[in-house]
Amino acid sequence: MNTMPSSSVPDSNPPESGGELMDALLASRKRWKSLTQLVADLIFETDAEGEFTFFEAGSALGWPDHELIGENSNRLLPFVDAAPGPSPFRTHTVIRGRRCWIKRADGSFACLLIYATPLQSPTGQHAGVRGLGIDVSDEANTNADLSVARLHSEIIRRITTTMRSRALSRLGIPPAFEELAALLGAAGGILISETPEGETEFSEEDEGDLVHRIEGEITPFEAEIEARLREPNDGTAFEPRFMQIDGHDVIICRSRVRYNAPASMALWRAGLGVWSQDDASLADAALATFASALELGALNRALARNARFDPLTGMLNRNGMITEITRRLPRLDRERLSGTLLVIGLDRFSDINARFGFEAGDSALQQVATYLRDAIRPTDLAGRLGGDIFGLWLDGADHFVAAERAETFCQQGAAIFLSEPVTLTFSVGLAARNWETGEGVESLIDRASLAMRSVKLAGGARWHTSLEESSP
Known part of the structure; x- marks a missing residue:
C-alpha cells in the first residue's frame, strides 16, 4: 500500500482532512463512471499486478460487476502470450482506440475498442490502469464476413480460370477440383458426375462418367465415400452435409445439372469438427461452378446429337450417316470386308401428302423409318438422307447379300396406317x-x-445396282 510522505508541519485536523480527501476521490470516481457509462460498454481499473479493482460491463460481456474484482485481468484475454502489443489492462503507455478481443462470460469473444491510461502512485511508480471499452463486435464481424466473401470470390475465380484454360471446360474440372482441395486444405476428395441412362454417345475428348480422385489409390475409406456419393437422391437433398467417417471430417455436396445426372463431391480432412460452415458454403459454390461446365458439355452433346440426327424420325441424317460410315471404313479395310449402301426412295410419296395432308405425310415417314430400322441388324446403320429418301448401310455385307435385302423390300413394300391402310413401294x-x-x-x-x-424413272418398285461398280 502506498502511504503519504510525512511532513514536519503539524496537521491541525488530520481526521477531517483525510475524510474530505476520500470523499473527493469517491466523488471523482462517480463522476468518471457516470460520464463513461454514456459512451462505454466496459469500465475498468486494475492495480499494479494487473488485477481488477473495479469492473463494470453491463450486458456487453455478461460478467457480473463484482465477480472479477481481485481476478487477474489475463482471464479476459484469449491469447495472452501471442496477443499483439501489451495487455490493455497492464499497459504503461496510453492506449487510444486499440481493437482487442475480450472473452465474454459465456466463453465467446467480443471485439472492443479500448481506451486506457496508466495510473501512478504519488512516488511515480506504476499503480495500475484505468480505461474503458466500446463494443464494435458487429462491425468486426461484418468486416470478417467481407473478408471471407472476398476469399471465396478469389477461390472461385481461380478455379474458373483453371477450367477455362482447357479446350473443353469439362476437361478443366479435375485440375480445378484439385486446386479447390488444396486451397481448402483437404486431405483428399472425390468428384462424380454420372451419365444419364440411355446416353452412350460421347467423343473421345468428352467421355461419359466423370470420376476424379485427389489421390489415385482407392482405399476402403475412399470406396465408402464413393458409395455414399452414388446413393440414389430423392431430388431434395442438395444442401452440403457434414459427416464423420473413420476419424475424418467429410463434406458432401450435390448439385443439380441440367441435361445430365446430378454431380456429387466429397472433401475430407483428418480429424473431427475441423470444417466450418464457410468451408461447406465455398465447396457448394465450387460444385455449382463445376455443374455449369457439366451442363455446357451436356448441352453441346445434345446439339451435336441434333446435328447428326433427323428430328422427325430419330434416324441419322445425311451428315450423321457420312460420319458413322466413315468411322467404320478403316476397320472394314483392316479386316478385308466389304460394305454396301442402299439408297431407298418412296414411290409417289407426293400422293400421300396430296391425299391425306402433310401431317399424315410426316406420320408415313416415321412409320417407314421404324420399318427400315427393324429390317436391319443392330450393327447396320439406317438414316434419312433427305425428304422421302432413306439410306441403309449393311456393315460387312457384299453385293449379293444387299441384293437379297433389296429384293425383299421391293416385293413387300411397307404397310402403313393413316386414316386408312396404305402400302408404299420402294425404289432401291x-x-x-x-x-x-x-x-x-x-x-x-x-x-x-x-x-x-434410274429405278424411279422406270416406274419404281424395283432395285438396281450402280453401273459404276467399285472395283480393285
Missing part, C-alpha cells in the same frame, strides 16, 4: 464397296442415288 439403288478400292462415303452415296433415280 445399291452401291457395294470393295475394301481394296478405298472408295469414300460421298462416292458411295452418289452411285447408289444415281441407281435409285
Whole structure:
C-alpha cells in the first residue's frame, strides 16, 4: 500500500482532512463512471499486478460487476502470450482506440475498442490502469464476413480460370477440383458426375462418367465415400452435409445439372469438427461452378446429337450417316470386308401428302423409318438422307447379300396406317464397296442415288445396282 510522505508541519485536523480527501476521490470516481457509462460498454481499473479493482460491463460481456474484482485481468484475454502489443489492462503507455478481443462470460469473444491510461502512485511508480471499452463486435464481424466473401470470390475465380484454360471446360474440372482441395486444405476428395441412362454417345475428348480422385489409390475409406456419393437422391437433398467417417471430417455436396445426372463431391480432412460452415458454403459454390461446365458439355452433346440426327424420325441424317460410315471404313479395310449402301426412295410419296395432308405425310415417314430400322441388324446403320429418301448401310455385307435385302423390300413394300391402310413401294439403288478400292462415303452415296433415280424413272418398285461398280 502506498502511504503519504510525512511532513514536519503539524496537521491541525488530520481526521477531517483525510475524510474530505476520500470523499473527493469517491466523488471523482462517480463522476468518471457516470460520464463513461454514456459512451462505454466496459469500465475498468486494475492495480499494479494487473488485477481488477473495479469492473463494470453491463450486458456487453455478461460478467457480473463484482465477480472479477481481485481476478487477474489475463482471464479476459484469449491469447495472452501471442496477443499483439501489451495487455490493455497492464499497459504503461496510453492506449487510444486499440481493437482487442475480450472473452465474454459465456466463453465467446467480443471485439472492443479500448481506451486506457496508466495510473501512478504519488512516488511515480506504476499503480495500475484505468480505461474503458466500446463494443464494435458487429462491425468486426461484418468486416470478417467481407473478408471471407472476398476469399471465396478469389477461390472461385481461380478455379474458373483453371477450367477455362482447357479446350473443353469439362476437361478443366479435375485440375480445378484439385486446386479447390488444396486451397481448402483437404486431405483428399472425390468428384462424380454420372451419365444419364440411355446416353452412350460421347467423343473421345468428352467421355461419359466423370470420376476424379485427389489421390489415385482407392482405399476402403475412399470406396465408402464413393458409395455414399452414388446413393440414389430423392431430388431434395442438395444442401452440403457434414459427416464423420473413420476419424475424418467429410463434406458432401450435390448439385443439380441440367441435361445430365446430378454431380456429387466429397472433401475430407483428418480429424473431427475441423470444417466450418464457410468451408461447406465455398465447396457448394465450387460444385455449382463445376455443374455449369457439366451442363455446357451436356448441352453441346445434345446439339451435336441434333446435328447428326433427323428430328422427325430419330434416324441419322445425311451428315450423321457420312460420319458413322466413315468411322467404320478403316476397320472394314483392316479386316478385308466389304460394305454396301442402299439408297431407298418412296414411290409417289407426293400422293400421300396430296391425299391425306402433310401431317399424315410426316406420320408415313416415321412409320417407314421404324420399318427400315427393324429390317436391319443392330450393327447396320439406317438414316434419312433427305425428304422421302432413306439410306441403309449393311456393315460387312457384299453385293449379293444387299441384293437379297433389296429384293425383299421391293416385293413387300411397307404397310402403313393413316386414316386408312396404305402400302408404299420402294425404289432401291445399291452401291457395294470393295475394301481394296478405298472408295469414300460421298462416292458411295452418289452411285447408289444415281441407281435409285434410274429405278424411279422406270416406274419404281424395283432395285438396281450402280453401273459404276467399285472395283480393285
